[in-house]
Structure formats: C-alpha cells, structure tokens
Amino acid sequence: DLYEDDLEISIKVVIVGNGAVGKSSMIQRYCRGIFTQNYKKTIGVDFLEKHLRVSDEEVRLMLWDTAGQEEFDAITKAYYRGAQACVVAFSTVDRASFEAVRKWKKKVEDECGLVPMVLVQNKIDLLHESQVTAAEVEHLAKELQMRLYRTSVKEDLNVMNVFQHLAENYVSRV
Ligand code: GDP
Secondary structure, three states: OHHHHHHOEEEEEEEEOOOOOOHHHHHHHHHHOOOOOOOOOOOOOOEEEEEEEEOOEEEEEEEEOOOOOOOOHHHHHHHHOOOOEEEEEEEOOOHHHHHOHHHHHHHHHHHHOOOOEEEEEEOHHHHHHOOOOHHHHHHHHHHHOOEEEEOEOOOOEOHHHHHHHHHHHHHHHO
8 A cells, every 4th residue: 555655665776788698688587587588678668676675674676677778868868867776787708798897887877876786797607608707707896896796597596686685785775
C-alpha cells in the first residue's frame, strides 16, 4: 500500500560500458532470471526493477538499460538523470571494452557526481579466451578505487553480489 511504498528506498542504477559487454543481459538475468544469446533490446523500456533486503530495509533497485543507444546525447541525459549508483562493465573477451572503463567512469562522474560504483568484468566463463590479465584488471580497479566483481551472466556467477553490494553501499551512506 501507499504507506509501505513511502518507506521503501528506491535506487536508480545505471549500467554503463561498451556495447556487447552484457549490460542488457545482466539486467535481464538479475530482474527476470533469464539469459538468451540474442535478447532483443526494446527501445522505450526505461528500466526493470528488483526488490531486495538490506539490513531489514526493503530496497527497490531500478536498473536502467540504454537499449544500445548510449552514444546518443538525447538519450544520455534522461538515462543518467538522478542516477544513484552505477555499474561500469567490460568484457573478458573484448580488450577495447576494458580500455574504455576509465572513460565510462568519468562520464558517470560528470553526469551524476560521486555515486557508489562497482567495476564488473563480465563473461568470466570465457576466461580461456581472455584478452585481459587478472593483474591488469586488479591494477585498474585499485587505481580507480572501485570494488571489482567478476561475473558470468551466462552461468549466473556473482551477478546478485554486484547489486547486493551496490545497494548496501548506497544504504550505508543515506
Ligand atoms: P550490451 O550491449 O552490453 O547490453 O550486451 P548484451 O547484453 O546485448 O550482450 C551481448 C552478447 O553477449 C549477447 O549475445 C549475450 O548473450 C552475450 N553475453 C552476455 N553476458 C555473457 C556472459 O556472461 N558470458 C557469455 N559467454 N556471453 C554473454
């Protein structure tokens, strides 16, 4: 009911990173429990939501998907507006996406200020084809002072932990 709704903490989370690193898949996995090799992005669907508990509080995460339009400025403004937490994602098998992490972090800081952020190395199931070393990933995470999660959206590894951590981090600040 309305009263309960007022008590709820809502957090807008944006997920950024180069195309094809698995951002949409991560949202689908976390919110709907599904994974598909060729999920069709729907332009116009703003976000999916998921409720979780953080130390006795009910938290509502609204996970915003760019629908692959992240390079277009008009979409960008609405996408970042009011964001309170962020995932910066790259892919284990896409070196350029790793090299773009700095740029994405800066973009979020420019648009949203300082919000809780985590670094996600996705597609860890493809480690045998990795284009990045563990050492350089750890080095970057340390340098950027970001908590690092290695995930496989495909195998459902660590995805929940990313969002639980972000929610806890956010709640501990309010
Ligand atoms: P986005 O452009 O960042 O939103 O990326 P998508 O979610 O569209 O994912 C791009 C492709 O990577 C799709 O074919 C996904 O099925 C695939 N994908 C996403 N996550 C994983 C993963 O953890 N492992 C593997 N092997 N493929 C993944």
